Amino acid sequence: MQTTFTEDQLKDPGIQRANEILRACVHCGFCTATCPTYQVLGDELDSPRGRIYQIKDMLENERVPDAKTVKHIDRCLSCLACMTTCPSGVHYMHLVDHAREYIEENYRRPLSDRVLRWVLAQILPYPMRFRWALIGAKLGRPFRFLMPDARLKAMLDMAPKSIPPVSRNDDPQSFAPVTEKKMRVALMTGCAQKALNTDINDATIRLLTRLGCEVVVAEGAGCCGALTHHMGKTSESHATAAKNIKAWCAEMDGKGLDAIVINTSGCGTTVKDYGHMFRNDALAEDAARVSALAMDVSEVLMKLDLPDGTDKDTVVAYHAACSLQHGQQIKTYPKDLLKKAGFMVVEPADSHLCCGSAGTYNLMQPEISGQLKARKVRTLEAKNPDIIAAGNIGCMMQIGSGTDVPIVHTVELLDWATGGPQPRALTEPGKTVPDIPILR
């Protein structure tokens, strides 16, 4: 499209990047076909093309964002299905992230919004605080009807029924490979995931060490910054990302790393974007190194020798997380791995459409999120699966809250198939939760 930024405006590297992206867009509208919010709302303003158009208008004219534009940008899931669809290679993710930052800096949200977002930013990236919040939510659940705000209700609803105790496997340490050593990898233990479900990291560690990886949890690493980044709070997201960059570079420069393994695809997309996020920062080079080494756990597993599993009479519906299929363009590895392990893999119709989790989206946009969840659950259940597998904790929580079909992380199934324990979600209801194994 034609853009009208002045030379002065283009001196800002953020605007320069935005201009590049906007010029690539030809306004063809293909992206509307795969945008979940456009499917639900049918409004050009809630489509990627429309959002691009609003962002262009806002940035070119240096407008103070108005409530309506903010509403439409807020409604974006950042599922990035549009990027997969776009025939012109428009980097929508960078554009909308920039717009969120611009909004955060220039728009005064209503008080309740600001408070809510501040609270989320202060809690979710910090596992200990998040645990306390979850306990509080669990206690407060009976009182959800008192909640004035739909979003607060949504939060209470999202709190899991059981909150796992802290896993010491998430502390900085190194796990030796059980078989001949093939790689040394860093495992990102994440933030919210640690508080919600410690089994995923445990399964990851078991599986990787079983297949010959030395797995190290780096000292000083923590939240990847995705949650705050997608709220436009870039100073906070950059701060926590910087810690990760330093922690992993220390390992790279120390004993060396073959990969940085991430088992939450939402985070993986962000870590792979560190190079872009920090391109104008002193940490640019280190950030690029980290991005280059970042891999989803399924990518790493494809490089290792997953043994062929016996044919199991188990139908696994594979849910392709947006961040994995669109953000990281990894579409076949998890399915290939599950099939290799002996599972029967099926996919739901419209598998390109988001489940509505999208980071904090299910908390901030409960109506749209709810509709997308309903659609996703319907298409998954239509396949009559025994298990649903996903590569992202957010999806697991979202879909899990809408179906009785057990939902587990892909690595839990692969771990189980290669000698690990049966995933907790598959144990019969009512059984007591077994002790978390200590792996070292």
Place this chain on the structure above:
Amino acid sequence: MDMPTPNPEVLAKKARIVARLKEVLPVDAVISDEVEVRAYECDALTAYRCPPLAAVLPASTEEVAAVLKVCHAENVPVVPRGAGTSLAGGSMPTADSIILGVARMTEVLETDYENRFIRVQTGRTNLSVSGAVEEEGFFYAPDPSSQLACAIAGNIAMNSGGAHCLKYGVTTNNLMGVTMVTMEGEVIDIGGAYLDAGGLDLLGVICGSEGQLGVVTEATLRILHKPEGARPVLMGFDRNEVAGQCVSDIIKAGILPVAIEFMDRPCIRATEAFAGAGYPDCEALLIVEVEGSDEEIDAQLERILAIARAHSPVELRESTSADESARIWLGRKSAFGAMGQINDYMCLDGTIPVSQLPYVLRRIGELSKDYGLDVGNVFHAGDGNMHPLILFDANKPGDLEKCEAFGADILRLCVEVGGCLTGEHGVGIEKRDLMVDQYLPEDLDIQMAVKDVFDPKWLLNPAKVFPLASSEARRMAAE
């Protein structure tokens, strides 16, 4: 681009119009905020933009009727909009008009495999119509390149085609019935699950009328069983003329491929850089696809390849797997995106008799030098529907105008050799002024007389199709 002056009376009563619309629609279905309406100021032809008075998103035929009644009473022009993928500016508004978007009407109303039809709300995308019948092994044949996103409503308005229409026909050959709302808000049903008109073919004139005769909210479409298989073959030639002759010979031999696509060197090179499909670097490339069982495909390809070999191709590539077929198509399907990476482009749509292919390509090459603008040609060779892509820089002053002048020359050339201005995209605003090159005043007058019958007040998309000078008297009389 000239557009009619917005009616000041309508502009003055904007608040009342919006209020009346809000009475008949849910509140989130009326968009009137000054900033928000800008998202509706253009479709895929971004060179021309004008924010509408308001945009409405009805979710049912009844709501559409209610909207049109209000607009009829208030003399407000209405511009229907499907998915907004038109390359001809078909849904570009004027400042006094309402955009009526059907994107919220996407339901499948009835599928009947025994009688081979599907009835849908017209906001549904083209590809998702096929998607709805895919599991039973059926499909909806017309496949415009934008089929992922374009709406049936737009397909009907523009009588859209696609690569497969060589064998299966265009939208009007696959449309069996419509439910349409007139500008007065009357809901009429034409056609249905039975074939042909019992009287005058009103359906035939509605299809391709670019949203000027009524708003089509539901459509009955013909569905067919998918063929057992399909396979493409890629042919490279060192001269455009030879490729053109090969197309003619294949058709004369009595083989009807399901698609014959043509790409010339500039397009091939751009596409290779972008998608790396492994195309040969030659002057002209053909992709010919045939359908049937494996043996039938083999039989047809044997004939086609024999014809191709008689023309000494620089490359002949057959496919032996689904992957290879996808790779053969990959370049063609990425062509537009690839050209868009180089620069902005204007996509033309002129159609010519197949026999004129070599001459027209040569002339386009000459004009390209004259104007100093590069052109790539990719098109449906089987029916002569060309898509010259003129590269220009939207951010360079004067380039757009030069590009448009070049485009107009190409389209006049198409008419000159016995073809027409537009094979698929429609006239919209883009080719309005060239209508006088194809039609005499009385030919345009009888078409406008048809609109007089359906929409005497000329409120439905009035600024499209006909040169403004031609339609002025009618539009003024209505105001």
Place this chain on the structure above:
Amino acid sequence: MTGREGPAPLGSPLPIHPGIFEGQEKMMTPTTEAGLADLVAHARDPLRIQGGGTRDIGAPVQGDVVSTTGLSGVSLYEPGALTLVAGAGTPLAEIEATLAAEGQRLAFEPMDHRGLLGTSGTSTIGGVVAGNISGPRRIQAGACRDSLLGVRFVDGAGRVLKNGGRVMKNVTGYDLVKLMAGSWGTLGVLTEVSLKVQALPEAVGCVLINGLSDKDAVAAMSAALGSPFDVSGAAHTPSGVDGHPVTMIRIEGLEASVAYRAAKLTGALARFGGEVSVERDANKVAAGWAWVRDVALMQGGVGDVWRISVKPSDGQKVIEKLRALYADLGVLYDWGGGLVWVQVPEGTDVRSVSFDGHATLIRSSHETRVFLPVFHPEPASLAALSRGLRAKFDPRGILNPGLMG
């Protein structure tokens, strides 16, 4: 006098001639488009537009006859582009011969009405287009209007007009080409038509099933048409040439393809019972389908003939309802059941049986055509649009006025 016979005796079921009242009308045969335009522009009274005079369908029109037979000749024929342009008065036979010489044909297989209506004369391509005359292959290749690329015509004010052109893909302005097709001369007098043609197939075959009930036959035809085997004709009659029910399913194409598909269809249709065989003799297949195309079953028969277009699965339901009311119906299903030809007692109004679709009275006595609408009456809203269009194209109402109701 021009040698035509007098009016048919009252009460006779089969008019020997279109109802011309002796000595009142003259026949004019302009030889140029401009001449025709001039004629129409100066006409004061209703005109009866006629091609070859073989398809006397519609409410009777009284008026001087304007014949288009003077506007004859193929002006362009490009086999490699599948395009043919000819004067509207060109005999159909000439066009078919021209095409056959290059191994091509008209895709839509137009019916020859002479046998059924007892008319004589030479059908013109303009008449075919004006009536949207299509045959069994309509189900696969489309109707006449789907092969029509462009028209030139003279409207009721005497203006020479054109729409469309020579190319298949054409969305330049409104599609009046479709509107003119099947307008039976009430919107304008066609002077020239451009058509997309088709290659003759290398081979042809017909799957025959004997002994199916109407219901099973329609189901079998649906199964065939809903298969990937590209059926180009699907017809059934309870009373075939030998008096027994026969269902016919035609396939055309390359030799290997026809053999393959015939075998596949035979297999797929076995479940409907009946005696299945395959005819591969091209002449026999052609003869069989000409029998269907021209409704030979009802030629020389007693009673009126109606042509009903419905959803295929409704076809036999309509016949069932009619059978409950009348005995001895002649029945022929074409288009897989979606086109029902029925021979009924004289004066019967088949529309009294309700159905979703339309019924056209093809053959009847002159009187019946006066009091029963020949063309299916339209709902008020559509009738208003049709009236409005006629008023625009023919402001003085002189072109075949009232023919379509």
